[in-house]
Amino acid sequence: MPATKQSGSETRSDAIRFVLDGEVQTLRGVDPNTTVLNYLRETLRRTGTKEGCAEGDCGACTVVLGELDGDRVRFRAINSCIQFVPTLDGKELYTVESLRAPDGALHPVQRAMVECHGSQCGFCTPGFVMSLFALYKSEPVPTRSRINDVLAGNLCRCTGYRPIIDAAEKMYHSDSESEGGWTHRPYEASSEASSGESESVERLRGIQRHGTLAITGPDLQGGQRVYYAPKSLSDLAELVNQHPEARILAGGTDIGLWVTKHHMDLDAIIYLGDVEELQVLEANETHIEVGAAVTVTAAHHLIAEYYPDMGEMYRRFASPPIRNAATIGGNVANGSPIGDSMPGLIALGSSLILRKGADTRELPLDEFYLAYQQTALEPGEFVERVRIPVEPTDRIFKMYKISKRFDQDISAVCGAFGFRLNDGKMKDVRICYGGMAAIPKRAAECEKTLEDSSWSEVTVARGMEALDRDYEPIDDMRASAGYRSLVTRNLLRKLFLETSGRAGRTRVLRQDPETG
């Protein structure tokens, strides 16, 4: 690794380059806090993409990114309302205006939406079309439950969704005669690019860079802002060290809202999404390693293989366009008391690899959170990897996410449990709840009560009492303190039912092997 001091700066590039409608766009002097949505609507006057919330929750602003994946282009939907323009660098951007064929014919997705009566007021429609377009280009014909998952980030207030689901099925069976080119053809499971696709691949290759993207742009009061996107871990470490005041940007699904909702100014940003070493995602005999730039979408399947309940939680975590951007590292670093990764990761005994300059240290995740929105990160330090233990097979792990709505909702309570049964006695009990304290917090009293006890109704009852001592939850718009406490206790009972071979079905959500 060329870890020399100025490695990134020699090949620094000072312009954002991305592809739109087959043309490379080169941007300079853009405020790095500009969202893709505002850029599209206000600067380019491409108004097909809509704003419904500016917080990643409605999907009206959904656009699709095309990215190099070997010799192919990989498509992913994202929420343009909370993505900053510089993160487009090196990618192709598709908006709803990109889809019509050169002869003006509608894209098969669009035709299916018309034919199935999938739009009423039409305001959500461009977003649905783009989510469906990403699906159409990424997967073969989906099941109903897969469609549910793919569209979980798109709200429609008019249709009741049935016709949109019909369209998602119908789009694959288009009989269009038009010369739509390769974007009009559905997903092909091949490692080789088709004719039109290879042109896209070439264009994308042409805008890949090797050094740091370093740009400046105006803020709102006549000052300047800076934005860095290094390519290597050492450059990142150096930049973070040099600019401890800078905000580290991963998926931006928390940070984006600070700008759109709280009108904050981010005058210096260091983006880690392009750092190759942080894309690591691998499992060996003892650990699953998740690099800080790995998105939830990317990590989901691997983690689900080991921990199906974590998989189920990640299936319900935010929505596909959010998961396509959000990182597990960002979730952990942000450290919200209602973040969904932490209870599970803590119950599994995960740790973080933190880096400052060339130095790294490993810290157990449950020691990372000091107080409300306060972590053990030192200035100049950042999360490099999340390390999840691969547990011995006799260990039991379960978790539950409780929210008002199943899909795309923040937890009221999220509970995770790990333990081993040795001759009927509970061993190495680790319990962590989210939504119950100012930080993701282990249930120390309950763990103590359960440890070495036999796993029985009596223990459940004692454990429930202990949980009351562990937590003093609050009332808010997501749930009352009373409900939080009650559910916290009841989840222990549910755990018992599910791990003592007693009950039949215990969950109203069907476990779907395909998505679980």
Next chain:
Amino acid sequence: MTETTSDPTTHGVLRGGSVGTPVPHESAHLHVSGEARYTDDIPEPVGTLHAAIGMSERAHARIKSIDLGPVWNTPGVVDVMTVDDLPGANDIGGPVGDDPIFADGLVQYVGQSIFAVAATSVELARRAARKAVIEYEELEPILDIDTALEKKSFVIPTEKMSRGDAPKAIDAAAHRLQGRFRFGGQDQFYLEGHIAFALPKEDGDMLVYSSSQHPGEVQFVVAHALGKTAKDVVVECRRMGGGFGGKETQPALFASIAALLASRTGRAVKIRPDRDTDMVMTGKRHGYRVDYDVGFDEQGQINGVEFEFASNCGMSADLSGPVNDRTMFHADNAYYLDNVSIISHRCKTHTVSNTAFRGFGGPQGMMAIEWVMDEIARYLKVDPLDVRTTNFYGIGERDVTPYHMKVEDNVLMDIVPELEKTSRYRKRRREIAGYNESSEWLKRGIALTPVKFGISFTATHYNQAGALLHIYSDGTLQLNHGGTEMGQGLFTKVAQVVAEELQIDISRIRCTPSDTARVPNASATAASSGSDLNGMAAQAAARTIKGRLTEFAAQHYEVPADEVVFANDAVRAGDQQVPFAELTHLAYMARVSLSSTGFYKTPKIHYDRATFSGRPFYYFAYGAAVSEVEIDVLTGEYRVLRVDILHDVGKSLNPAIDLGQIEGGFIQGMGWLTTEELWWNAKGELQTHAPSTYKIPVVSDMPEVFNVNLLRSGRNNEPTIHRSKAVGEPPLMLAISVLHALKDAVAGIGGHQLSPHLGAPATPEAVLMAIGDLNQRLESEKEPAGVA
């Protein structure tokens, strides 16, 4: 007999487009390509300013001082205005004049408009609006219905409707139940938020693009705010990204502010509150408290019932009068109530003023009587469906509503037995009982509830409509009417009516934006009346021109008028046939007028507000739904497993659009009663003001099995447009079945015997609390008699 319409799409994209065919929405191709223009998409002239509103941070306070210095000092700010700068009326048009544009010394809810700022960008305007330093003298706020009742705080006086002698009948009845329950309001959550865009014209005139269900009202409010008259203001709306009642009165605030700032600066001004501001500032569905007292016999037939409704109207009257009236009109739903008394309190609280929302008070009335039906059934330990059918309006007997209108078109006898059969309701109820016996931790429930919804504005004068139709000499048409398009497919249906009338291909017709300059004095597009009213008006316009063309063709081809036939995009005169476009060209050359207005007013309706009697509704729309759910006893989480709906849309103008209204309305109603929770903190600040915290249904909430059918024999008794029925609102109330299915599932923990205390929204939390409460009651029932 029913017709399965769940696949109207087999026809593909249709040409033709006559009445009764599933033509796609007239803008569908624009929706899917992003080319449909909403107000925010209209290109802005150079120099356009963006406005934002400075809002009250207190629920109830006197404003001691306002320092706007920091606002003015924000970069990009061009203008700032308060109530002191108003050239005209400080009133957004409510009936009582209690809804100011800018607070005048007193603020009455968190989010109330105090001042407005115009700046060179959206972001700068929004930042500036947060910078004012306002000193308040706090006053005691009233934040809930109970306190309002206690303090007799009302926006308008209490109303009472009665018939027979309810107290006496209740006393004399074999059984009596009393109780109280509550349900919350609902945010409209149109995907496109409020927006207005004002462009100053010459001589002080103003053009305003407004996302509004009622451009005519916006026109008047803007004119009065500017100190001008209706002739000086034009308001236009091509389409809304959803309205649902939320854009009936509410757009006037934003439109006036845009127009005022435009008038002051001479520049175009756009105002687009962000989602949070929109949800905090604008009115919602009214939440209610309901008290009831009911007497009934062994069969569950109601002898007498008293209802006392108290709704949260918020800080001003707005539409609360007619909304609460409609609650009273729907407290019978589908049931004959011989002795009945209905009291309705319209409570004033220091929260945002509530307004129209699909159903307009009707759903709340129905909730009350459906609740009572369920209570009676659990008490008598019989199937709630039997209690419901026992109480249904009869045909030729037991058919007069509490407001003395005869129910002449009751089709529930066709709908309910059919639905009961196709949904296998009885069998499934038995299966569910069996399932619940063996399943300790998951319980299921089922419920069938009916809907009877009155169609017409209760304000009689609103039941009128105008249309304007132009035929150009090339045989193409522009169609305009007073209705607005918010996704409901009104423009499509009205175009179908015109296409049908002239027997032309619908592609000849361009629907033009709703525009106060083309059709004056138009009513709000509301009360489900859009196609009833505007369809008739457009038909009248088409008939006028058709008459002229017929007369012309008869002369021209020298045949009797009755031999002139419009068919297949052409006109036959005797044995000659000419394409439609040729005839229009010939007619033009012969100096025949090819433009006409059309007008319609609903017949038969009349109603005396003082006595609450008359015929407020032209007819009723009917439907019924069966919902089945499963709940988790440990967490309160649930799924809606299956829903079967049979709904009467009369003779459908467009079955695909009608199906969309039924499905969409149902899911929206389900959201109201399940996950959509409005939550205010103790300071009266709404905390659920964006989709991150306010949860409307998503795609996976759609029931796994969702069978929706139109009543095949449907036909309006009244001569409405092609005998169709209004469909916008009624289906929303089909979702009451979901709440009752949830109640049934909770009751499942006690063998479906006790009635759960589960109001709405029935969030997982509410369900779990109802389970806890029911368990406690089961425990105390077990105790020896006399102890409890």
